[in-house]
Amino acid sequence: MLRSERLLLYTPLIALDVLAPAAGCSDGEAQRWLGFRDDQLVQHEDTRECFLYMRADDDLSGFAPRDRFKMMRKIEQHSERFVELTAVHVDDRRYAGATSVDLHTGEIGGWLAPGFRRQGLGVELFRAAVQLGHRHLGLEVVRAGAEPTNTACRGALTAAGFASASGQTRFTLGDGREVDACWYRHRQEATSRCRS
Template identity: 50%
Template sequence: MVVWSLIRRRRAASGLPVPGRCRPEAGRHVLATERLLLFTPRTRLDVAAALAACADAEAQRWLGTQADEVLPDPGMRRALLAWRPAGDDGRRMPRKLAQPYAPGPDDPLLLVCVRRSDLGYAGALELEHRTGEMGGWLAPACRGQGLGAELFRAGARLAHTHAGLATVRAGAEPGNTASRRALAHAGFVPDEGPARQTLPDGRVVEAVWHRHDSTAASRCR
């Protein structure tokens, strides 16, 4: 309890959202893992950094993001990921990036994630709460460290204890061993599903499916 209180005070002091203080009526959620803090974006910087984290060729091989959401300039991606969430590194953000972000009522739940050690942007998690499908990604500097399992465990918790979903599912290409291994370490099990899926950029790829179940689904308050 003492450690958790210290964590809560540290997050409050940094200006970042505090775990356990969601605002579901506004579509805003926050939760934490051992090394990550995940929260609904507050500014355009948060959204831009989330997109920058998955715009490299390695990530796009699997994600196939729509062209108008991919940041092609590597220098711009590095610059965005070098920022810290608004007000947490003492720098004045450009006005455009400082503008507030408000999720729409029908939008998927998007959570940007930062490393709790240094508040650097680490990636993002997306949950389509109407279908129960989830996806996530990590910034290049955060891959290969076991953070994928933490990210997907957070996704399962978001679905089960924030969105009230008894089952959450995630698809991956058979060759995407990193994502499939992370899902398994997060407690996901093999599931049936369409053998092929269409990515946002129009590519049709092979797919294998995983699911995570809960018998005590609930919603945050």
């Protein structure tokens, strides 16, 4: 578990910890930059809106067991390659977003739900990803890519201590779109790895 000034970040424990952050990045604005596959998104707008107002301590017992099983299976498949942290806003306990680190490449990603954008929380999210990579996963270098026109993401990465780095100039998103890319990296020689 990590804590920033306004965010509490932890490994997803229940289906809601995955579903609510997925709803937070399922809107068109987020997917313009993220380009996730359809099966990674909360497609139905009413369901998405419901999740955006849920709090971390809300009860999901009303969901059909079949739906919970499918989502938990996605969590298990995802966790084989990525370590993901769910971000909850400290003041109101609503799901604010998520960040992740790819165990194979050291690449990080992250997103914020619509109600938490443009408040400087991206910097806190990326600082948490840095801590996760360096202090918990033992990575000397963590990297992040962004589209050159995504000034919000690029500004948050810079404010979180990332420096420009070399990398491929084109990148294929999960939905198959190929986009321009610029790269950043955060290096720290003193690292540690958690036993868990």
